[in-house]
Amino acid sequence: MKQKHEITLLTEARESLFMALNAVAAHKLRSALTLLGVLIGVFSIIVVMTSMRVLKTNVETEMSQLGANTFKVQKWPELQFEGPMGWEKYRRRLNFTLAHGKLVIEKATLATSVGIEEDFWGGQMETRFEKSAPGVRILGETPGSFPAKNWTIADGRALTDNDVDNARDVCVLADGLARTLFPFGSPVGDKLKMDGINYQVIGVLTAKGATMGGSQDNFVIIPISTGLNRFGSWKRSLSILVQARDKASYEDCVEQVRGILRVARKVPPGAEDDFELFSNDSLIAQFEKFTRAVRIGVAVISSIALLAAGIGIMNIMLVSVTERTREIGIRRAIGAKKRNIMTQFLVEAVVLCEVGGIIGVVLGILGGNAIAFYFKVPPAIPFDWIALGLALCSLVGIIFGTYPAYKAANLDPIESLRYE
């Protein structure tokens, strides 16, 4: 008995689907226009979501400057949303000095490497072959910065403690810069002139995935002590990079470093930290938080078109029910139940929506990735939004198809047979 019931259900579903397809095919123009409405509604959602995903990937790549399990400590927050007046609070904070950094190196037992960093100056580099464009960044670093920033050496060697302790005039070049400044062969051992002083090139970094147009690959690394001597340490606040051993000890490591710095900077118990501590993830999370309202607003606005499309569907389904009153009457007369009629029209509405939805999704992804093409970033396919978009389509079909289907199911068979 149970098996028989299943068979009828399956047959009913198949029958409804065929009838729906027939009805859609019978009124081509009408179906096409209804479809177009849903198509545009879904397109609007998917195109907006895809382009937001693309922009998000773009921002995340720009923000991901640190290696895995690494965090950065500095005086200033990395993202500032408070306007010019917010700066006052941060400006008054104690500067980070080399001594703070050395203290962390000495005491942070849970960290595998600790680097000290400062962005010194940007200018023109000169070698015996070429001159670079102005605006090459000069970063002061310690040996610990290399693992923390995910830098690996392609040629030569990294900075050593000796370089930092003796404030040697040596530098490590980023890949992109090395290629422009030394077009012929290895730069290791050669001289590089910046701000009028010669530095010996001791190494070259491996290229980072230069999807962003090379801005990540245009800098010079010198020992931080050399930088502080040359460009001045007065009114400078350094950053400290700390890499935890693994994910499990990351939280402990953060707490340890925080404790060390609070003691060193004499922050009274209970008072707020007088420094900012962030990682790639926390930075991205912060960015997401600040842009959440905008993203929700855009999502809502883009789904309004789907609502309008739903109303169009309801309208056309009502017409369709009225036109097919006799057909409904005949089906009821030869034994169709109310439920069968209801399913028939619901399936018709959903089929209409889904066909429009699928085309809309395809067009939306193409449209959204036009932005990816424009910004030269890898394209994104928001699978979750595709699923959600198609689900929304079915939902719209069900919500707006229910009333017409209900109306059809509750027609009096005798009256509807008589209907002209």
Added chain:
Amino acid sequence: MNFITEIREGFGISWAAIRANKLRSILTTLGIVIGIVTVTLMGTAIEGLNQSFMSSISSLGADVFFVSRDAWFNNNEGEWRKTQRRRPLKIAEANKLIGQLELSSAVAPVAQSGARVEFERRNSGRVQVLGTTEQYAITSGIGISEGHFFSAEEAAGGRPVCIIGMQVSSNLFGGGSALGQRIKISSKTFEVVGVLEKQGSFMGIFSMDNQAVIPIEQFITTIWNNPDIAIHVKARQLTELEDSREELRHTMRKIRRLQPSDADDFAINQQEQFVQMFNRVAGTIAAVGFFITGLSLFVGGIGIMNIMFVSVAERTREIGIRKAIGAKRRTILLQFLTEAGCICLLGGLIALAIAWPLTLVMQKFLPATMSLTVASVALLVSLVIGVVSGFLPAWRAARMNPVDALRSE
């Protein structure tokens, strides 16, 4: 039958048709209402953004030139670095300008920096302190609510006097009068001789009332002894703005002893540049916003077209009869166009009635008012949508063969 009668008849028929299918008409109208509401709200929001920018920017004055070492907006970082190597402007250069410009009504050197302002035990954090001359009152056009701006003698003699902004005044003196009080700016005593009028905030980001104005001689001795100054120059007449600008440029070149082949080593900024910059950003926002909201309007239009096609098909016989008794193609076309137009116009009116209270809510965040322009454009757009999407169905109705139409079941 003349045209007027035709239109009147068209209205009559379409009204009857709309009433005959109430649910259908309501749903079709609803589709349009949704579209018009979103587009109207978007338009109001963008206009509000523009207004808040314009009221913020108006304090700069359209006829004032801001000569400084660097331009307000640089196209790239390299350009900016280049401007940083230029010689700073000097006060002596501003003084020379005063004697040499004929097409300008005021020249004021302006130096600024943040400083701490104290009165007895109260203090105000980072106040924007401007060092300038009495001419600043003319170039900035700022009104004084209490007291007076310092005189030419006070400015030239570098007297320790100051004029403070509304926010500084209320921070330091609460409700009391600030006039004649002695406050400390960067630990040096100044007498308050005037209080500026309230100016509000710039785009709600930072307050323009948090400032203090002192003679530039005092600024140099107390705050910054070698300031990077800007020179504000007010043109004599708005009509000869270009001439004033050229005169200013040439005089500056002469004063700074540039060779004819040299490029300018200073920049002349104008309010105009700010406006252009803003327009570029606001233009993008408006384009994206109108595109997204326009899509829902488009969907509404499609709904109308669809329902008009149905309507035409249902009324084939009626059309046949009308044609048989002498209705022209034009009459039928007009009849259905009127019907579509009526539905849309009705939708537009309802949409405005819904959007109106919503803009009142929006006013809490933006100085947004639903202007007559936005309202009339919305109505016009809804009418156009009705006519455009109604055209194809109406055309089909008008082209029907009366014989076939009469025969149709």
